Amino acid sequence: MLQISERGIQMPASPIRKLAPLSDRAKANGVKVYHLNIGQPDLPSPQVALDAIRSIDRKTLEYSPSDGFRFFRENLVNYYSKFDIHLAPDEIIVTAGGSEAVLYAFMACLNPGDEIIVPEPAYANYMAFAVSAGAVIKTIPTSIETGFKLPEIEKFEALINPKTKGILICNPNNPTGYVYTADEMEQIRLLVKRHNLYLFSDEVYREFIYSDAPYISACHLKEIEEHVVLIDSVSKRYSECGIRIGCLITKNRKLHDTVMKFCQARLSPPLVGQIAANASLQENGSYMQRNFDEYRCRRDFLIDRLNKIPGVYSPQPEGAFYTLASLPVDDADAFCAWCLSDFRYKNQTIFMAPASGFYVTPGLGKNEVRIAYVLNREDLNNALIVLEKALEAYNER
Amino acid sequence: MLQISERGIQMPASPIRKLAPLSDRAKANGVKVYHLNIGQPDLPSPQVALDAIRSIDRKTLEYSPSDGFRFFRENLVNYYSKFDIHLAPDEIIVTAGGSEAVLYAFMACLNPGDEIIVPEPAYANYMAFAVSAGAVIKTIPTSIETGFKLPEIEKFEALINPKTKGILICNPNNPTGYVYTADEMEQIRLLVKRHNLYLFSDEVYREFIYSDAPYISACHLKEIEEHVVLIDSVSKRYSECGIRIGCLITKNRKLHDTVMKFCQARLSPPLVGQIAANASLQENGSYMQRNFDEYRCRRDFLIDRLNKIPGVYSPQPEGAFYTLASLPVDDADAFCAWCLSDFRYKNQTIFMAPASGFYVTPGLGKNEVRIAYVLNREDLNNALIVLEKALEAYNER
Incomplete structure (x- = not known):
């Protein structure tokens, strides 16, 4: 067999x-x-995105750069600056959806047997990407009774051991809709710093926060800039799930260059998707x-x-x-x-x-x-x- | 650090x-x-593909099925039948280019430490996908002096050990342009059968064979139907590298269902790319x-x-x-x-x-x-x- x-x-x-x-x-x-x-x-989807697809003027549907078109990454820099996230184009790698960003983040950071801590319930495919990388997800249960708020930091501390390499959060959260508070984010920041961990932060739902609470991005956290791997996607915010455009953001050069090797192996992110996503960034609000x-x-x-x-x-x-x-x-x-x-x-x-x-x-x-x-x-x-x-x-x- | x-x-x-x-x-x-x-x-790229993109009539650029649109897979069945490759739509999984097909094939078939045999020189990214899966590539050198023809089968036999799980060929070959002969393909068939190996066959250049020699697909080989994993892509044949559409073909149900779990994790192949690739299949020759x-x-x-x-x-x-x-x-x-x-x-x-x-x-x-x-x-x-x-x-x- x-x-x-x-x-x-x-x-x-x-x-x-x-x-x-x-x-x-x-x-x-x-x-x-x-x-x-x-x-x-x-x-x-935004009309500008559909229009951009309909008016594509290329004769050859060619590869784009492995990290995505520079004009698109420059426009993403502008987009993020509105959320007080300050980036250079070379800190953004365009991926085939947020999915590919999570996979490559795990592949580049985690050895087989390494552990990451994830509050549960969690987006199911994190488990799949961890299995792909041979990594192990250790969960911190959150509960419907407390509205899925983050448990005390001691619960995290209790799970940390030499194999622990990172924490993964999804904020706003899929599947719970929970939005992490400033206090919770500060706790995570301290934990990441104290134990020298990666912080994988999936923030694809940032546009949809219905309370008055501020959106605290992992990229806002001080002194852990090199630890943060931001996972993003245009799928949800522009109703563009099918174009498969997301990105991985890191200020850690060594990690950036490693992720790029995975990106070069798969050659390029989708061309037409980038054109649509780039047009969507021009949305006037x-x-x-x-x-x-x-x-x-x-x-x-x-x-x-x-x-x-x-x-x-x-x-x-x-x-x-x-x-x-x-x-x-x-x-x-x-x-x-x-x-x-x-x-x-x-x-x-x-x-x-x-x-x-x-x-x-x-x-x-x-x-x-x-x-x-x-x-x-x-x-x-x-x-x-x-x-x-x-x-x-x-x-x- | x-x-x-x-x-x-x-x-x-x-x-x-x-x-x-x-x-x-x-x-x-x-x-x-x-x-x-x-x-x-x-x-x-084919004009029909560009026209299909320009006339996209969707309001929402939504996910497609994880294995790709059924209408596209049905049209692919027709395409392959012209090459005497007989498939059902459910034996085809649409991927983000041939790259993703190679990666998922390795992820689904190979454990860390498992070996595959590849004639070298070979497409460099096979090595990258093997590293991604923790697998080891063992090479059989071919040489410019002999026009890169396949070495005697004994060279393969000498490399086979309990860790050997498959053979990978690229036919017509990138980077050499070599096309495997019927004799060579028969030797590979016997080897695969005798040692119960997977045969990963990358045939993205099938349309470009300039000699009178017949194109022998791995899918033509008898009695190893369950062993063959065909890797394909529309990138080269339709000058559509940027749309990121390829496929993985297998008649092995267990393997199919396993690859599908990887595909479900990444949700869907590119939507617009499938529309362009599907239109390209209507090319009249x-x-x-x-x-x-x-x-x-x-x-x-x-x-x-x-x-x-x-x-x-x-x-x-x-x-x-x-x-x-x-x-x-x-x-x-x-x-x-x-x-x-x-x-x-x-x-x-x-x-x-x-x-x-x-x-x-x-x-x-x-x-x-x-x-x-x-x-x-x-x-x-x-x-x-x-x-x-x-x-x-x-x-x-």
């Missing part, structure tokens, strides 16, 4: 996509499926404001409605476009699958992501689901009606 | 791109630099014929001229758009760098890729360069004049 690699066996299946076959089957049977499972924004207002409005509606369904609880997420809600079921995996395979209300059903896939510690989040509010309000309303009916029917079986 | 990972340190710098700073400096000083170093076709004729004409011109320069030798490459030539210099690395930094002829110079980076065995190919014939004939002619003058001047220093 030809063997599959150990890492291939260990690779987790996507908790967001694993129920897709059930959804496909429902759709094939003419059932309307509301997708609450995936962070695929329904809002349109009304586009972002419209999307922001829409998401905030949906969030207010969703959370209010969720908490009115008997037995359902969701804290108020302050950022991103997800919430993690607890349901009155024993096993959310089974419930989500049942919704797709068995439950229909007026020939409709819902597709939610079971939260178990976002936790590493077995047994955590068993009655929780991640809900992405990437549906228009009418569909969101219909989906919530279906959820309420589904819970009633499930518990009366 | 924050540490860089061992694999990050081991990652080779690109032999094709490492002299780029010297080239940039020459250009900044107003020198015309002829690029013979990189496989970036100068020929235009005149586009491919025109490019084929142009490359063949350039090859004939280049090889003839190279062999007329005193001390230069190039075998006749039968495929792809590269040749590996030996020069009358001790150290082609130094010569290539000197051309960029010191030599000017009528304010022009040349950028060639030193062949040493395509060999793993130290000392091999020291007086060889890879020349890509991706310049129009006038520029190619000028570049050859510059090469001849440069060799004269270099050896008279």
